Amino acid sequence: MGEFTIFHTVAWPSTYAYYFFVIGISAALFFISGLSWFREEFKSLRTSSFYISFALLVVGGLLLISDLSQPMRFIYTLNPFYWNFTSPLTWGSILLVLFGAASVAYFLAMQKNDAALARKLAVVGSLLALGLPIYTGFDLAVHQHRAVWNTPLIPVLFVALSLISGAAVASFLAKGEARLLASLRQFMLVASAATAVMLLSLLVTTANGGSASELTFMFMTSGLLGAVFIGLGVVLGTAAPLVVLLVPFGKQSSGILLASVLLLVGGMALRYSILMGPQIVHTYF
């Protein structure tokens, strides 16, 4: 034998990618629900998007807890004496609790028909919701030794992906309302154009980086992971829906729904490949 080594597992399995996906949708749907207090066309989404947002928040929390090897110790993340503010996971656990509390308060305000309070809570909740994709981005970005993760783009990219996925889900709840669909189309168009620019930037800088970047680029653009990242994430999930949304067909309800499906597939594929690519490289060290 010319070589011997021990093997290493990836630290964060695909559960985290699912978590990033559902929590991104949850945050964006809360924002859309909150927006309904300020923009008339979103009014029909006020309750439906909130309910789905809250359900996905619960699902996201359960996903995180189920991935812990000591699930019952999740409560430690809420113990102020244990908090470690250099860890984005600590910011995340605090944000999730605050966002959950804001969601409950917002729900109660809506139930009481207290519009003034609901508007205020919509703003507060939306700001907390914005923190969710940002903190998940920092979860990855703070790892100094991981190519792709350790870039300032990741938190911003996750915000854009969150808005895309949320708007895509909301377009299914819109029930064909033309004005609402037009606004959601605008969201998806702007956010997926920003995502396309960020992905291009990420690809170019990764391809021209050091040895870790070079290898990560190799893994993320070839083989099965390449098919997921480039095929599903970039081509089918970002470029194709952008084209669909830009052509006249994309202004029709069916065009927007088609783009939504593609964007949801792309959003999941991008999150998965960005999570796994740099980890696979590292198992070789």
Place this chain on the structure above:
Amino acid sequence: MSELRVSSIETRGVPGKKRYAMVIDLRRCIGCDACMVACKAEFDVPIGVFRTWVPYKVVGKYPNVRKMFLPRLCNHCDDPPCVRACPVGATYKVEDGGFVLQRYERCIGCKACMAACPYNARFMLPKHRTYTDITRVVDKCTFCHHRVTQGLVPACVQTCVGRSRIFGDLSDPASEVSYLVSTLPTQVLRPEEGTKPHVFYIGADRNRTEYGRDVYNAPEVLEADRAAFNRNHTI
């Protein structure tokens, strides 16, 4: 002049603080794996995971070939990314000594420290162990903290037949590790990450130390083993 300290957790040049380090002289390593065995025995390290391991690669061209070993373990970094990453403070650095340790009773198993470690030095303990009831938390090398605080050297150092592993206090100018680090060319793993490792190598081969070189031309049989490992190991 004191050394530049970037992070407040670093203890380089701090008066009165011990800074334990290991020098691994690869010219003396014969690849007997006694260090791995001693570590396994000392800590009841389960099958399939390692606190220290000794990978090797055959380098050169026949007839001038040799096995290059590179014993690996936690680098007990002066600025450890795992300590920063842990959301509940289950991983911490002992200020006097520089040991990076784990509070098993506090670890929630989020694996953030595993993701943060540039050296793959951390692993998840399995659900079942024969003699020890610490399970399903992250574990790692402790630099044998329990032995060192009693004036002994780590088990791997104690057992090293070639005296390849040398352990001591870098802050003590009279220690052997200080002498070796100050007089011989040494390497650390992934210095570009700014972790300031406390494991120094003498005579390391770049085929083993450089990040990612193993990916190129990985032996087919090793890749088959890796695929089997990945199929059977979920954490």
